[in-house]
Amino acid sequence: MVNPNVQGKKYPETAPYLVGREKIREFAHAVFSTNPINHDLFAAQAAGYPDVVAPPTFAVLIQERSLNAVLSDPEADIDFSRVVHGDQRFVHVRPIVAWDELTSILEVDSVKSLGAHSMITFKTEIFDRNKILVCTAISTLVVRGGE
Amino acid sequence: MTHIDILALEVGQEIGSESFTFTRDSLVRYAGASGDFNPIHYRDDFAKSVGLDGVLAHGMLTMGAAVQVAVNWVGDAGKVIDYGVRFTKPVFVAPNEGSLVTVLGKIGAIDLEAKTVRIDLTAVSNELAVLGKAQAVVKL
Numbered sequence: 001m002v003n004p005n006v007q008g009k010k011y012p013e014t015a016p017y018l019v020g021r022e023k024i025r026e027f028a029h030a031v032f033s034t035n036p037i038n039h040d041l042f043a044a045q046a047a048g049y050p051d052v053v054a055p056p057t058f059a060v061l062i063q064e065r066s067l068n069a070v071l072s073d074p075e076a077d078i079d080f081s082r083v084v085h086g087d088q089r090f091v092h093v094r095p096i097v098a099w100d101e102l103t104s105i106l107e108v109d110s111v112k113s114l115g116a117h118s119m120i121t122f123k124t125e126i127f128d129r130n131k132i133l134v135c136t137a138i139s140t141l142v143v144r145g146g147e
Numbered sequence: 148m149t150h151i152d153i154l155a156l157e158v159g160q161e162i163g164s165e166s167f168t169f170t171r172d173s174l175v176r177y178a179g180a181s182g183d184f185n186p187i188h189y190r191d192d193f194a195k196s197v198g199l200d201g202v203l204a205h206g207m208l209t210m211g212a213a214v215q216v217a218v219n220w221v222g223d224a225g226k227v228i229d230y231g232v233r234f235t236k237p238v239f240v241a242p243n244e245g246s247l248v249t250v251l252g253k254i255g256a257i258d259l260e261a262k263t264v265r266i267d268l269t270a271v272s273n274e275l276a277v278l279g280k281a282q283a284v285v286k287l
Contacts, residue, residue, distance in 0.1 A: 023180075028224075030180035031211030032167050035224045047223055056218070056227040056283070057211040061182060081197065085206045087280075089231030095224065138231070 002118040002143055004111045006076045011106045014065045016129070021098035024054045031055050044097070051098035059090050063124045063137040066106035070122065076108075078120070078143055086119060086140035093133050101129040109138070116145025151221065153262060153287050162220040162252045162266060167212045169204050169238060170245035177208040191242070203237040209248060209270060209277055210234075216252040217266040217283040226286050228263070233279035238272045248272045255282060262287045 021041070028038035036043035037053045044052045070076050071083075096102070109121040124137040174188045183205055186193040194202050210232050218224045240246045248270055255267035268281040 027180040030173070030177040031208065032215055033218065033224065035215070035218050035222070037224050047225070049225060053223075053225040055211060055224050056214050056230045057207060060207050064182060085234050087231065087233040088207065088210060089229070091229045092227070095227075 003077045007111045009108045011069045016101045019100045054096040059135045066104045082144040084142045086142040089138040091136045118143040160254045164251040166249045206234040213250045213270045229284035232281040235279040236275045236277045
Protein backbone atom coordinates (compact mmCIF):
# COMPACT_ATOMS: atom_id res chain seq x y z
CA MET A 1 0.00 0.00 0.00
CA VAL A 2 1.13 3.52 -0.79
CA ASN A 3 1.65 5.66 2.30
CA PRO A 4 -1.42 7.98 2.40
CA ASN A 5 0.62 10.56 4.35
CA VAL A 6 2.45 11.59 1.17
CA GLN A 7 -0.72 13.26 -0.09
CA GLY A 8 0.17 16.93 -0.51
CA LYS A 9 3.90 16.24 -0.47
CA LYS A 10 5.95 18.34 -2.89
CA TYR A 11 9.18 17.09 -4.40
CA PRO A 12 12.16 19.34 -5.13
CA GLU A 13 12.52 21.02 -8.50
CA THR A 14 14.31 18.78 -11.00
CA ALA A 15 17.57 19.72 -12.73
CA PRO A 16 17.06 21.61 -16.01
CA TYR A 17 16.32 19.48 -19.09
CA LEU A 18 17.49 21.03 -22.35
CA VAL A 19 15.10 20.04 -25.15
CA GLY A 20 17.10 19.08 -28.23
CA ARG A 21 15.79 19.45 -31.77
CA GLU A 22 16.87 15.93 -32.66
CA LYS A 23 15.25 14.58 -29.48
CA ILE A 24 11.95 16.11 -30.60
CA ARG A 25 12.36 14.53 -34.04
CA GLU A 26 13.23 11.18 -32.50
CA PHE A 27 10.20 11.30 -30.19
CA ALA A 28 7.92 12.50 -33.00
CA HIS A 29 9.04 9.60 -35.17
CA ALA A 30 8.39 7.17 -32.30
CA VAL A 31 4.77 8.34 -31.86
CA PHE A 32 4.05 8.13 -35.61
CA SER A 33 3.93 11.90 -36.11
CA THR A 34 4.12 13.09 -39.69
CA ASN A 35 3.26 16.69 -38.76
CA PRO A 36 5.96 18.89 -40.37
CA ILE A 37 5.96 21.21 -37.33
CA ASN A 38 7.44 18.35 -35.26
CA HIS A 39 10.23 17.73 -37.76
CA ASP A 40 10.96 20.69 -40.01
CA LEU A 41 12.46 23.92 -38.67
CA PHE A 42 11.16 26.01 -41.55
CA ALA A 43 7.62 24.62 -41.25
CA ALA A 44 7.66 25.37 -37.51
CA GLN A 45 8.97 28.90 -38.04
CA ALA A 46 6.44 29.54 -40.81
CA ALA A 47 3.74 28.61 -38.28
CA GLY A 48 5.11 31.19 -35.84
CA TYR A 49 7.23 28.99 -33.55
CA PRO A 50 10.88 29.71 -32.71
CA ASP A 51 11.94 26.11 -33.42
CA VAL A 52 10.52 22.63 -33.98
CA VAL A 53 7.54 21.87 -31.76
CA ALA A 54 7.34 18.82 -29.51
CA PRO A 55 4.40 16.41 -29.89
CA PRO A 56 1.61 16.89 -27.29
CA THR A 57 2.83 13.99 -25.13
CA PHE A 58 6.54 14.94 -25.08
CA ALA A 59 6.15 16.41 -21.58
CA VAL A 60 6.12 12.83 -20.27
CA LEU A 61 9.93 12.94 -20.41
CA ILE A 62 9.97 15.80 -17.92
CA GLN A 63 7.24 14.28 -15.77
CA GLU A 64 9.31 11.09 -15.61
CA ARG A 65 12.20 12.94 -13.99
CA SER A 66 9.95 14.13 -11.18
CA LEU A 67 8.23 10.77 -10.90
CA ASN A 68 11.54 9.02 -10.36
CA ALA A 69 12.00 11.05 -7.18
CA VAL A 70 8.69 9.75 -5.83
CA LEU A 71 9.29 6.17 -6.87
CA SER A 72 12.60 6.15 -5.04
CA ASP A 73 11.21 7.90 -1.96
CA PRO A 74 11.10 5.39 0.93
CA GLU A 75 8.34 7.42 2.60
CA ALA A 76 5.99 6.95 -0.37
CA ASP A 77 6.69 3.19 -0.34
CA ILE A 78 5.68 2.47 -3.95
CA ASP A 79 6.53 -0.98 -5.32
CA PHE A 80 7.39 -0.11 -8.93
CA SER A 81 7.00 -3.70 -10.11
CA ARG A 82 3.30 -3.44 -9.23
CA VAL A 83 2.67 -0.09 -10.89
CA VAL A 84 0.25 0.29 -13.81
CA HIS A 85 -0.37 3.60 -15.58
CA GLY A 86 -4.02 4.50 -14.93
CA ASP A 87 -4.48 7.80 -16.68
CA GLN A 88 -2.53 10.73 -18.03
CA ARG A 89 -3.27 14.29 -19.02
CA PHE A 90 -1.22 17.24 -20.29
CA VAL A 91 -2.51 20.79 -20.08
CA HIS A 92 -0.32 23.15 -22.09
CA VAL A 93 -0.01 26.88 -21.63
CA ARG A 94 2.16 26.79 -24.75
CA PRO A 95 3.78 23.94 -26.66
CA ILE A 96 7.29 22.79 -25.78
CA VAL A 97 9.81 23.80 -28.46
CA ALA A 98 13.44 22.90 -29.11
CA TRP A 99 15.95 24.70 -26.86
CA ASP A 100 13.46 25.08 -24.05
CA GLU A 101 15.16 24.42 -20.74
CA LEU A 102 12.60 22.79 -18.49
CA THR A 103 12.36 22.05 -14.80
CA SER A 104 9.49 20.44 -12.94
CA ILE A 105 7.94 20.39 -9.51
CA LEU A 106 5.75 17.45 -8.57
CA GLU A 107 3.06 17.38 -5.92
CA VAL A 108 1.18 14.30 -4.78
CA ASP A 109 -2.40 15.31 -5.42
CA SER A 110 -4.16 12.34 -3.86
CA VAL A 111 -3.68 8.83 -2.54
CA LYS A 112 -6.74 6.61 -2.57
CA SER A 113 -7.23 2.97 -1.85
CA LEU A 114 -9.50 0.82 -3.96
CA GLY A 115 -9.77 -2.55 -2.27
CA ALA A 116 -6.25 -3.98 -2.22
CA HIS A 117 -5.02 -1.44 -4.76
CA SER A 118 -3.78 2.11 -4.30
CA MET A 119 -4.32 4.96 -6.71
CA ILE A 120 -1.89 7.81 -6.52
CA THR A 121 -2.34 10.99 -8.54
CA PHE A 122 0.51 13.38 -9.26
CA LYS A 123 0.48 16.91 -10.55
CA THR A 124 3.74 17.95 -12.21
CA GLU A 125 4.20 21.57 -13.15
CA ILE A 126 6.76 22.19 -15.89
CA PHE A 127 8.49 25.55 -16.14
CA ASP A 128 10.76 27.20 -18.70
CA ARG A 129 14.07 28.93 -17.93
CA ASN A 130 12.19 32.10 -16.96
CA LYS A 131 10.17 30.04 -14.43
CA ILE A 132 7.02 30.51 -16.48
CA LEU A 133 4.58 27.60 -16.51
CA VAL A 134 4.60 25.70 -19.81
CA CYS A 135 2.60 22.57 -19.01
CA THR A 136 0.86 20.77 -16.17
CA ALA A 137 1.06 16.98 -16.36
CA ILE A 138 -1.43 14.97 -14.32
CA SER A 139 -0.83 11.28 -13.91
CA THR A 140 -2.49 8.50 -11.96
CA LEU A 141 -0.63 5.32 -11.15
CA VAL A 142 -2.39 2.22 -9.89
CA VAL A 143 -0.33 0.15 -7.49
CA ARG A 144 -1.67 -3.37 -7.41
CA GLY A 145 -2.02 -4.86 -3.94
CA GLY A 146 -0.37 -8.10 -2.88
CA GLU A 147 -2.10 -11.48 -3.18
CA MET B 148 -4.17 30.31 -38.36
CA THR B 149 -5.81 27.17 -39.54
CA HIS B 150 -7.83 26.20 -42.56
CA ILE B 151 -10.72 25.08 -40.36
CA ASP B 152 -13.90 27.14 -40.11
CA ILE B 153 -15.22 26.58 -36.58
CA LEU B 154 -18.72 27.69 -37.58
CA ALA B 155 -18.94 24.87 -40.11
CA LEU B 156 -18.24 22.15 -37.53
CA GLU B 157 -20.82 19.93 -35.87
CA VAL B 158 -20.67 17.84 -32.72
CA GLY B 159 -20.43 14.17 -33.67
CA GLN B 160 -18.72 14.89 -36.97
CA GLU B 161 -15.85 12.55 -37.83
CA ILE B 162 -12.56 14.32 -38.35
CA GLY B 163 -10.42 11.39 -39.39
CA SER B 164 -9.16 7.94 -38.61
CA GLU B 165 -5.82 6.21 -38.81
CA SER B 166 -4.42 2.76 -38.21
CA PHE B 167 -1.04 2.28 -36.62
CA THR B 168 0.89 -0.97 -36.72
CA PHE B 169 2.76 -1.42 -33.46
CA THR B 170 5.63 -3.87 -33.91
CA ARG B 171 8.39 -4.82 -31.50
CA ASP B 172 10.50 -2.29 -33.40
CA SER B 173 7.98 0.44 -32.57
CA LEU B 174 8.22 -0.44 -28.88
CA VAL B 175 12.01 -0.39 -28.86
CA ARG B 176 11.99 2.90 -30.75
CA TYR B 177 9.53 4.42 -28.24
CA ALA B 178 11.55 3.06 -25.32
CA GLY B 179 14.64 4.84 -26.62
CA ALA B 180 12.83 8.06 -27.46
CA SER B 181 11.00 8.29 -24.14
CA GLY B 182 13.56 6.70 -21.82
CA ASP B 183 10.98 4.17 -20.56
CA PHE B 184 13.00 0.95 -20.58
CA ASN B 185 10.61 -1.19 -18.55
CA PRO B 186 11.38 -4.70 -19.93
CA ILE B 187 7.66 -5.63 -20.07
CA HIS B 188 7.76 -3.66 -23.35
CA TYR B 189 10.40 -5.80 -25.08
CA ARG B 190 11.09 -9.05 -23.19
CA ASP B 191 8.60 -11.91 -23.30
CA ASP B 192 10.28 -13.81 -20.48
CA PHE B 193 10.13 -10.78 -18.21
CA ALA B 194 6.51 -9.97 -19.13
CA LYS B 195 5.48 -13.57 -18.34
CA SER B 196 7.39 -13.50 -15.03
CA VAL B 197 5.19 -10.63 -13.81
CA GLY B 198 1.99 -12.39 -14.87
CA LEU B 199 1.36 -10.76 -18.24
CA ASP B 200 0.31 -12.69 -21.36
CA GLY B 201 3.23 -11.19 -23.26
CA VAL B 202 4.98 -8.00 -24.25
CA LEU B 203 2.71 -4.98 -24.30
CA ALA B 204 2.99 -1.49 -25.77
CA HIS B 205 3.76 1.51 -23.60
CA GLY B 206 0.44 3.17 -22.77
CA MET B 207 2.18 6.44 -23.60
CA LEU B 208 2.93 5.14 -27.10
CA THR B 209 -0.77 4.47 -27.68
CA MET B 210 -1.60 7.89 -26.23
CA GLY B 211 1.05 9.60 -28.35
CA ALA B 212 0.01 7.88 -31.58
CA ALA B 213 -3.75 8.35 -31.04
CA VAL B 214 -3.48 12.13 -30.77
CA GLN B 215 -1.92 12.27 -34.25
CA VAL B 216 -5.45 12.00 -35.65
CA ALA B 217 -6.28 15.33 -33.98
CA VAL B 218 -2.88 16.80 -34.91
CA ASN B 219 -3.28 15.88 -38.57
CA TRP B 220 -6.77 17.36 -38.65
CA VAL B 221 -5.69 20.72 -37.24
CA GLY B 222 -2.31 20.56 -39.05
CA ASP B 223 -0.28 21.87 -36.12
CA ALA B 224 0.89 19.78 -33.14
CA GLY B 225 1.22 22.99 -31.10
CA LYS B 226 -2.54 23.56 -31.20
CA VAL B 227 -3.35 20.63 -28.91
CA ILE B 228 -3.62 22.47 -25.60
CA ASP B 229 -5.18 19.81 -23.37
CA TYR B 230 -5.00 16.06 -23.90
CA GLY B 231 -5.97 13.31 -21.50
CA VAL B 232 -6.67 9.56 -21.64
CA ARG B 233 -7.40 6.59 -19.44
CA PHE B 234 -5.52 3.38 -20.10
CA THR B 235 -8.27 0.78 -20.19
CA LYS B 236 -6.67 -2.28 -21.82
CA PRO B 237 -3.10 -3.19 -22.72
CA VAL B 238 -2.06 -3.54 -26.37
CA PHE B 239 -0.24 -6.87 -26.62
CA VAL B 240 2.35 -6.90 -29.38
CA ALA B 241 3.21 -10.29 -30.90
CA PRO B 242 6.87 -10.75 -31.94
CA ASN B 243 6.25 -11.19 -35.66
CA GLU B 244 3.07 -9.59 -36.89
CA GLY B 245 2.69 -6.82 -34.29
CA SER B 246 -0.68 -5.27 -33.45
CA LEU B 247 -2.98 -2.90 -35.24
CA VAL B 248 -4.37 0.09 -33.32
CA THR B 249 -7.18 1.92 -35.09
CA VAL B 250 -8.01 5.43 -33.97
CA LEU B 251 -11.11 7.41 -34.86
CA GLY B 252 -11.62 11.08 -34.01
CA LYS B 253 -14.97 12.84 -33.64
CA ILE B 254 -15.90 16.31 -32.56
CA GLY B 255 -17.06 16.11 -28.95
CA ALA B 256 -17.66 19.78 -28.15
CA ILE B 257 -17.24 23.20 -29.72
CA ASP B 258 -16.50 26.37 -27.77
CA LEU B 259 -17.06 29.33 -30.09
CA GLU B 260 -15.93 31.91 -27.54
CA ALA B 261 -12.64 30.21 -26.67
CA LYS B 262 -12.24 29.02 -30.30
CA THR B 263 -11.52 25.51 -29.11
CA VAL B 264 -12.79 22.15 -30.26
CA ARG B 265 -12.74 18.97 -28.21
CA ILE B 266 -11.84 15.90 -30.22
CA ASP B 267 -13.00 12.61 -28.75
CA LEU B 268 -10.74 9.75 -29.77
CA THR B 269 -11.43 6.04 -29.74
CA ALA B 270 -8.55 3.61 -30.04
CA VAL B 271 -9.29 -0.05 -30.74
CA SER B 272 -6.95 -3.02 -30.89
CA ASN B 273 -8.11 -6.62 -31.23
CA GLU B 274 -11.69 -5.37 -30.93
CA LEU B 275 -11.03 -3.86 -27.49
CA ALA B 276 -11.06 -0.18 -26.58
CA VAL B 277 -7.53 0.44 -25.33
CA LEU B 278 -8.07 4.07 -24.33
CA GLY B 279 -10.97 5.52 -22.39
CA LYS B 280 -12.15 9.11 -22.23
CA ALA B 281 -9.45 10.13 -24.71
CA GLN B 282 -10.06 13.81 -25.32
CA ALA B 283 -7.89 16.38 -27.04
CA VAL B 284 -8.77 20.06 -26.90
CA VAL B 285 -7.55 21.86 -29.98
CA LYS B 286 -7.21 25.64 -30.26
CA LEU B 287 -8.26 26.90 -33.66
